[in-house]
Amino acid sequence: MAFGVIARYRDRLPVSATTPEVTLGEGSTPLLASTRIGPALGLRSLFFKAEGFNPSGSFKDRGMALATARAMEAQATTLVCASTGNTSASAAAYAARCGMRAVVVLPAGRVASGKLVQALAHGAHVIPVAGTFDQALAIVRQLGEMPGMALVNSINPFRLEGQKTAAFEVIEALGRAPDRLFLPVGNAGNITAYWRGFCEWEHAAQTGLPRMHGAQAAGAAPIVRGAAISNPRTVASAIRIGNPASWTTALTARDESRGSIEAVTDQEILAAQRRLAREEGLLVEPASAAGLALLTRMAGAGQIEAGETIVCVLTGQGLKDPQSFLRRVPKPAPVEASLDAVLAALDST
Numbered sequence: 001m002a003f004g005v006i007a008r009y010r011d012r013l014p015v016s017a018t019t020p021e022v023t024l025g026e027g028s029t030p031l032l033a034s035t036r037i038g039p040a041l042g043l044r045s046l047f048f049k050a051e052g053f054n055p056s057g058s059f060k061d062r063g064m065a066l067a068t069a070r071a072m073e074a075q076a077t078t079l080v081c082a083s084t085g086n087t088s089a090s091a092a093a094y095a096a097r098c099g100m101r102a103v104v105v106l107p108a109g110r111v112a113s114g115k116l117v118q119a120l121a122h123g124a125h126v127i128p129v130a131g132t133f134d135q136a137l138a139i140v141r142q143l144g145e146m147p148g149m150a151l152v153n154s155i156n157p158f159r160l161e162g163q164k165t166a167a168f169e170v171i172e173a174l175g176r177a178p179d180r181l182f183l184p185v186g187n188a189g190n191i192t193a194y195w196r197g198f199c200e201w202e203h204a205a206q207t208g209l210p211r212m213h214g215a216q217a218a219g220a221a222p223i224v225r226g227a228a229i230s231n232p233r234t235v236a237s238a239i240r241i242g243n244p245a246s247w248t249t250a251l252t253a254r255d256e257s258r259g260s261i262e263a264v265t266d267q268e269i270l271a272a273q274r275r276l277a278r279e280e281g282l283l284v285e286p287a288s289a290a291g292l293a294l295l296t297r298m299a300g301a302g303q304i305e306a307g308e309t310i311v312c313v314l315t316g317q318g319l320k321d322p323q324s325f326l327r328r329v330p331k332p333a334p335v336e337a338s339l340d341a342v343l344a345a346l347d348s349t
């Protein structure tokens with residue numbers, strides 16, 4: 001069986017016979033039917049596209065496989081990116097796999113610890129800068145022009161081409177497009193990529209099109225506000241972006257699909273993250289819960305029909321950002337190693 005997004009979707013991706021089939025086993029992530037949240041929200045067909053099952057723990061791997069393959073084909077020796085964390089984790093992994101160098105420029109002190117560990121473990125050159133993601137991106141745009149360098153941020157067209165395969169998988173799993181798709185919006189590459197994937201498949205096979213609903217964090221919601229933000233703030237570090245690179249294509253996805261891009265508060269994001277962990281067994285990082293936060297609000301306001309087929313994209317794995325839990329949930333204190341002490345502790349929780 002074909003393995004990885006390039007092998008599985010070769011005829012729908014910009015590759016040639018000589019493009020190497022770079023893969024770490026990305027894609028083919030499960031579309032899980034909700035067991036408890038859907039029914040509680042009054043929705044009969046809610047599904048989670050669990051992108052944390054990708055090899056580096058986020059959807060970024062889909063596009064990174066293709067971007068790395070094309071960089072190798074173009075004889076680049078170094079992958080370079082700016083990152084809020086997951087792009088660098090992914091670039092570092094694929095570079096290691098292919099014997100390339102990875103250079104990652106990060107906003108200092110603002111990358112979740114698990115993601116930083118990934119980049120370092122894979123041997124990337126990690127350069128924190130005293131500034132925001134948007135400033136880091138401005139720097140790597142110039143670095144990417146230098147000989148041997150391949151810029152692998154989502155402004156690299158192969159990233160979005162690889163990411164659109166997630167829409168293909170959703171259609172394959174459901175037998176058609178869902179009625180609505182909810183996902184977080186940061187740099188707005190993913191909402192652009194999903195919309196492209198749905199449109200391409202619809203064009204070929206008439207599977208219908210979903211309404212696209214993007215969620216930005218209230219403190220980092222430039223698209224909702226209609227203006228860039230110089231100091232974006234939110235607990236959801238993966239969408240802490242003030243000037244999205246794919247802004248206009250995100251508006252196209254929203255408008256062509258008759259969807260919406262709305263702001264959700266950090267409180268709503270953390271409540272959705274907690275629910276996914278405690279009611280579905282799905283541990284995701286805060287940003288990944290933003291789509292469910294928006295769906296929860298819209299369902300509560302009666303804006304969704306009970307029979308609609310809804311997909312929420314859970315973009316990344318929760319172990320990447322342990323701090324976002326440990327700040328809120330105290331670690332239990334140890335008790336004496338006896339049955340009585342354990343029973344007493346159980347009684348008191």
Ligand SMILES: *Cc1c(COP(=O)(O)O)cnc(C)c1O
Nearest residue numbers: 086186187188189190238315316
């Ligand atoms: C990158 C990322 C996002 C945001 O995706 P964009 O394409 O930048 O809009 C959301 N969640 C996670 C976990 C991410 O890594």
